[in-house]
């Protein structure tokens with residue numbers, strides 16, 4: 001169900017991201033650049049929707065053929081989680097955790113020691129997911145986010 005994304009997934013990724021206010025927002029071109037060679041090493045994972053799943057076709061993000069995605073970049077010697085989104089209709093079914101576990105498994109294949117991420121302090125769902133997945137809070141960046149202004153909390157997962 002979880003696989004490496006290809007450029008053909010970009011329209012679905014963009015559609016899903018647009019339906020999630022708390023996701024990091026990038027342009028379609030920025031998503032396409034993730035697949036260009038020569039840049040920063042990245043992992044882009046998607047969770048496929050099961051064939052004819054019982055999705056609510058009227059709900060935002062539900063007409064997509066993917067149910068979630070994750071983007072991480074390799075800033076040697078660390079990995080950074082850049083974005084993680086699960087479709088509103090597919091939440092609380094363990095998909096976010098599965099995507100994170102898949103990232104950790106791939107990151108363990110490298111020589112890196114840690115996966116880092118930052119998250120809005122008010123994003124209780126994401127913070128709870130990260131803490132349940134054994135990310136430890138390591139710091140805070142005051143007023144890091146804009147519109148609305150908010151602190152970022154920093155988390156680290158040890159690959160050791």
Ligand SMILES: CC(C)(COP(=O)(O)OP(=O)(O)OC[C@H]1O[C@@H](n2cnc3c(N)ncnc32)[C@H](O)[C@@H]1OP(=O)(O)O)[C@@H](O)C(=O)NCCC(=O)NCCS
Pocket residue numbers: 020022023024082083084085086087090091092093094095096097098119123124125126128129130132
């Ligand atoms: C954060 C997000 C990715 C979680 O995905 P998910 O697939 O629903 O998460 P999971 O089902 O794997 O949840 C695993 C655990 O995380 C915690 N969790 C997830 N959503 C939660 C919520 N809304 N409230 C409280 N805890 C939550 C729970 O501990 C949960 O375990 P449980 O269901 O057994 O109680 C999803 O809510 C999302 O896409 N949010 C919008 C985008 C976003 O904010 N991304 C992160 C910042 S870039």
